[in-house]
Amino acid sequence: xxxxxxxxxxxxxxRQRLATRGAGDETKIDELLKLDEQRRKxxxxxxxxxxxRNRLSKEIGALMGQKKLAEAEAKKAETKNLGDQIAALDKQxxxxxxxxxxxxLQLPNLPHESVAIGKTAEDNPxxxxxxxxxxxxxxxxxxxxxxESLKLVDFQRATKLSGSGFLLYTNWGARLERAxxxxxxxxxxxxxxxxxxxxxxxxxxQCMVGVGQFPKFKDQYYGVAEGGDANNLGxxxxxxxxxxxxxxxxREELLKETDLPIRYCAYTPCFRGEAGAAGxxxxxMIRVHQFDKVELIKIVxxxxxxxxxEKMVAxxxxxxxxxxxxxxxxxxxxxxxxxxSAKTYDIEVWAPGQGSYLEVxxxxxxxxxxxxxxxxxxxxxxGENKFPxxxxxxxxxxxRLFVALIETHQQADGSLHIPEPLQPYLKASRITA
RNA sequence: GGAGAGAUGGCUGAGUGGUUUAAGGCACACGCCUGGAAAGCGUGCGUAGCUAAUCCCUACCGGGGGUUCGAAUCCCCCUCUCUCCGCCA
Numbered sequence: 431x432x433x434x435x436x437x438x439x440x441x442x443x444x445r446q447r448l449a450t451r452g453a454g455d456e457t458k459i460d461e462l463l464k465l466d467e468q469r470r471k472x473x474x475x476x477x478x479x480x481x482x483r484n485r486l487s488k489e490i491g492a493l494m495g496q497k498k499l500a501e502a503e504a505k506k507a508e509t510k511n512l513g514d515q516i517a518a519l520d521k522q523x524x525x526x527x528x529x530x531x532x533x534x535l536q537l538p539n540l541p542h543e544s545v546a547i548g549k550t551a552e553d554n555p556x557x558x559x560x561x562x563x564x565x566x567x568x569x570x571x572x573x574x575x576x577x578e579s580l581k582l583v584d585f586q587r588a589t590k591l592s593g594s595g596f597l598l599y600t601n602w603g604a605r606l607e608r609a610x611x612x613x614x615x616x617x618x619x620x621x622x623x624x625x626x627x628x629x630x631x632x633x634x635x636q637c638m639v640g641v642g643q644f645p646k647f648k649d650q651y652y653g654v655a656e657g658g659d660a661n662n663l664g665x666x667x668x669x670x671x672x673x674x675x676x677x678x679x680x681r682e683e684l685l686k687e688t689d690l691p692i693r694y695c696a697y698t699p700c701f702r703g704e705a706g707a708a709g710x711x712x713x714x715m716i717r718v719h720q721f722d723k724v725e726l727i728k729i730v731x732x733x734x735x736x737x738x739x740e741k742m743v744a745x746x747x748x749x750x751x752x753x754x755x756x757x758x759x760x761x762x763x764x765x766x767x768x769x770x771s772a773k774t775y776d777i778e779v780w781a782p783g784q785g786s787y788l789e790v791x792x793x794x795x796x797x798x799x800x801x802x803x804x805x806x807x808x809x810x811x812x813g814e815n816k817f818p819x820x821x822x823x824x825x826x827x828x829x830r831l832f833v834a835l836i837e838t839h840q841q842a843d844g845s846l847h848i849p850e851p852l853q854p855y856l857k858a859s860r861i862t863a
Numbered sequence: 864g865g866a867g868a869g870a871u872g873g874c875u876g877a878g879u880g881g882u883u884u885a886a887g888g889c890a891c892a893c894g895c896c897u898g899g900a901a902a903g904c905g906u907g908c909g910u911a912g913c914u915a916a917u918c919c920c921u922a923c924c925g926g927g928g929g930u931u932c933g934a935a936u937c938c939c940c941c942u943c944u945c946u947c948c949g950c951c952a
Contacts, residue, residue: 473912477921484921487933491881502932509932684873684910686891809873813892815910 431534431802434466447540450547450764455537462533469526476519483512535639536646539799541764542736542773548763555763557775560747561756564782568842572783573833574714577603579844580863582836585713595704595719597829602861607722609855610828610835611697614724614749618825622745624695624726629675631698632666637678640804641822642770642796643670652701668701672725673822678804680729685808690818691730691738695825698723715829716788722828728821729806732798735819736773739795742823743775746791749826752851755834756780758787770796779830783837788830793823 437444441459448456486509493502546555564570577583582603588596599607618624632654638644643651652668669675676696685692700723707717715721726745730738743759750757762774771794778787798817801807807815839847846861853859 470913473921477913480922481920483932488881490932494881506932513932686873809891813908 431799432537432540433798433802434530434534437462438466444540448537450541450545451538451767452549452765453538458533458537462530462537465526465530465533469523469530472519472523472526476516476523479512479516479519483509483516486512532645535803538769539642539772539796541767542795542797545767545773546761546763547765549765550763551766553763554760554766554776557759557761559756559758560751561754561780563756563780564838566782566842570782570837571840571844572714573781573837576783576836576840576844576846577715580836580846580861582606582861583715592719595717597715597718597720602858605856605858606835606861607828607832609852610831611722611724613852613855614825615695615697617749617752618695618724618726618745622693622695622748624693627676627679627694627696629669629672629679629696629698631669631675633669633675633678634666636681636804637674638667640678640681641674641800642768642803643674646769649705650703652703669698670702671700671723671822671824672696672698673727676725676727677729677800677820677822680806681804683806684815685729685806685818687731687808687810690808691728691734694727696725696727698725700827715833716784718829721830724825724828726793726821726823726825729801729818730821731808732816732819735795735797735821738819739773739775739793739821742821742825743777743791743793746777746793746823746825749831750777750779750790752849753831753835754849755838757790762792768792768794770794770799772797772799777826779834781830781834781837783840784833788834790826790830790834791824793821795819795821 432444437459441463445456445459448459486505490502490505490509493499493505546553548554571579574585577585580602581600584598584600588598591598615626619626635644638648638651651670654666654668656665675698676694679694680692699720701720704717704719726742728738728742747757747759757777757779760776760778762768762771762776767774774792774794776789777791777793779790781788797819800820801817806818806820808818810816835849836846839849841847844863848856848859848861850859
């Protein structure tokens with residue numbers, strides 16, 4: 431959520447920054463300010479009436495204390511109609527306020543000044559590249575072919591269980607998936623100063639609002655119903671990312687400045703409806719309804735937000751470096767960024783079988799946008815209550831990492847070489863048919 | 864699922880209709896004291912809106928509604944927490 435004061439005081443600046451996203455959000459500003467003005471006007475009136483009522487009520491109390499009952503009754507009569515006026519104005523003020531807040535929740539974050547202005551993924555500048563595309567003297571198989579020949583994933587039977595877009599890992603595939611999760615958590619916890627947490631895989635609506643998934647993108651997620659009772663559908667949602675539960679851990683709290691920075695690392699499966707997305711329903715692991723991910727979350731003082739973002743990207747890159755994968759880091763342009771983000775880096779890993787790069791990490795600084803939505807603050811040393819910056823980054827998403835890994839390390843004989851850092855986790859250096 | 868208890872500021876904890884403009888304590892900040900510290904003493908200290916303002920004023924005691932001139936306090940609904948019982952991995 432944006433700061434309403436910023437919108438009031440620097441209206442043109444906000445309008446221009448919103449316009450860089452190219453989604454037309456800047457057109458909502460006039461309506462927003464109108465509602466804000468209505469609210470403030472009603473509030474000023476109702477507050478002076480309340481002030482009057484409070485004064486009279488006190489006088490009535492004093493009169494009754496002195497047993498001057500007749501005078502008290504007279505004053506009561508005088509005060510009586512104030513109540514209706516107050517109720518009417520209160521209603522006006524709260525209606526304006528809730529209309530204003532509904533609009534506020536729909537407005538995306540302002541892009542940081544360092545973000546390139548652009549419309550689509552075509553406009554995303556490449557920041558750096560690590561390694562080179564693998565050149566092998568045979569035609570690389572796709573991950574689907576490898577999964578079938580090495581029996582890592584049973585696509586067919588997964589469909590029988592849950593429909594398209596779900597994976598059934600089998601034997602070495604299941605072991606590899608588990609090894610990767612363990613490897614990622616250990617890396618971030620022991621080498622990168624994150625505290626491991628294991629959150630619920632279902633969250634309440636408030637969490638979805640807190641990080642910005644609701645109300646705007648409600649159709650993207652899975653709601654669950656307990657038992658056969660359709661009435662409680664929507665009380666809980668399957669997490670689309672660990673960001674949702676973990677970023678909300680300190681929701682509604684007032685932290686001490688010395689509590690910061692907070693750095694969390696969590697594994698969860700991620701559930702996504704992928705409504706309208708290309709590639710759902712086709713075979714393979716690139717876009718599925720459920721995948722595993724290890725997520726990094728930071729809650730930091732505003733002045734450290736962008737340093738911490740750079741470190742977070744480096745933490746995610748380390749994963750790919752250790753696994754011997756070629757990747758590039760790109761900066762998302764204003765038009766391609768997520769709703770709550772002020773600045774986002776994507777990491778794309780090379781998948782030789784696909785002949786393309788796959789997004790395996792997205793690291794964002796949401797600044798105070800999410801903290802405002804969840805009313806998470808910290809008390810500074812000077813006694814001020816401030817909103818911290820909240821950052822999230824994948825470290826990394828697994829199904830696609832799995833794809834890049836097996837496509838990159840496949841051998842001419844059809845077997846799979848396991849990179850050295852992963853071997854202790856898999857307890858194998860090679861997978862063969 | 865059944866029964867009971869509860870939800871008050873950063874924490875704790877009083878408060879059953881009118882100096883509660885939320886007591887007291889802890890924590891925190893500053894000062895006194897001290898060779899220095901602890902203890903002790905003094906002062907300050909909730910959140911948000913409004914505002915040039917740390918002045919006023921208004922709101923906020925889990926959330927929503929009601930009664931009243933006036934509600935933390937009385938009534939109704941909801942949510943959550945705890946204890947016990949049942950069921951259960």
